Amino acid sequence: MTATSDMKEHLIVGLDVPTVAEAERVVRDLEGVASFYKIGYQLVFAGGLEFARDLAASGNKVFLDMKLLDIDNTVAKGVENIVRMGVSMLTLHAYPKAMRAAVEAARGSDLCLLGVTVLTSMDEQDVIEAGYELDPHTLVLRRAEQALQAGMGGIVCSAQETEAVRRIVGPSMAVVTPGIRLAGGERGDQKRVVTPRDAMRNGSSHLVVARPIVGAVDRRAAAQAILDDMRSA
Template sequence: MTATARDRLIVGLDIPTIGEAETIVKTLGDDVLFYKIGYQLVFAGGLEFARDLAKDGKKVFLDMKLLDIDNTVAKGVENIVKMGMSMLTLHAYPKAMRAAVEAARGSDLCLLGVTVLTSMDEQDVIDAGYEYDPHTLVLRRAEQARAAGMGGIVCSAEESSAVRKIVGPDMAIVTPGIRPAGSDRGDQKRVMTPADALAAGSSHLVVARPIVKAADPRAAARAILAEMTGAL
């Protein structure tokens, strides 16, 4: 079955409280199927909220960016599978990815390797001690994620086209840093519009502030969905 814009739009619940998250989900209603929950909400009761969303038929992308020794990663993934999550991030280190893939085997959990954060540019990568520029590092990690059997990659839409050539047609390419034309970039340094990101090869788009901080979140979501539909 061909994925629709509604299957591909992931609204980032990057907000401080469960109450505000519940309000956003209620406001967006049936227009939005998929939500991302990251650190901010996780540490405010977001894990139980994620379970509740899954029970209500929503898809949940748990953005935890796991990285630890193999056994710890594997045990964490085993419990996340039991939560009914749809996607989970971990940093794209080969040993961690292999451990996670084995732990998730047989489940519907899509494991995503985080390549280079979209808030990082070349100087940031150099400062972190890497010998590669962001683009080269993203492609190297994409190759490692494919080899490990991961379900997909998280990268900037700027790298989607090159990554798609590496990972093939079936792996997910999830891109944050999506900004509709004319919107504020915030702290993101590598951004792209929804239509351009899909054209570049992204399969799923993560949109947070342009929707959750909008005066009318549902209208903002519908506008983005319409742009995505036109690009599919």
């Protein structure tokens, strides 16, 4: 992961924009610098699913951030249809039954299923308020172990937990890290943030970066700064 072309495979740009037209502008702005994009709720409900298909068909990689959670059959049927879209990654909440259903539904495909552990916008008080007795770090590690046991392709967690997570899941599983900010950058609503360099050093395989790139005046320069910081690890 020393060349820029290789590092692009590990940077996922979050297309957290209100319209497909704006997402298309972001992709055009980043042509040659980025090739992996996250599509989440905001864009999905504005025509983003068709855009995801088109983006994947054009040779880009797509991380569909749906955070699925439902009864086993519903999760399985959803995953079966998502497999046909040609996207590379899909998130679901890291509940054991849901993960097992998703793994079975995706079996034989190239879709990488990611278990979302604890959102990076949540701190210990938020986790307590949600009814969990475990602190965020302990909860992340438990869910990482459950994702491994379920046969998931990877997990999503803060880079603050990545080093400990790697000791559980080993070198093969993807560890995808949101909440990435350059040193001195605006945190926004993220509470557990880490720099790109530290995230890669801690064992993250992919970094998800949205506002620091999409909201920048010069998106290419912002993406390149993230890539440079990743390479410095």
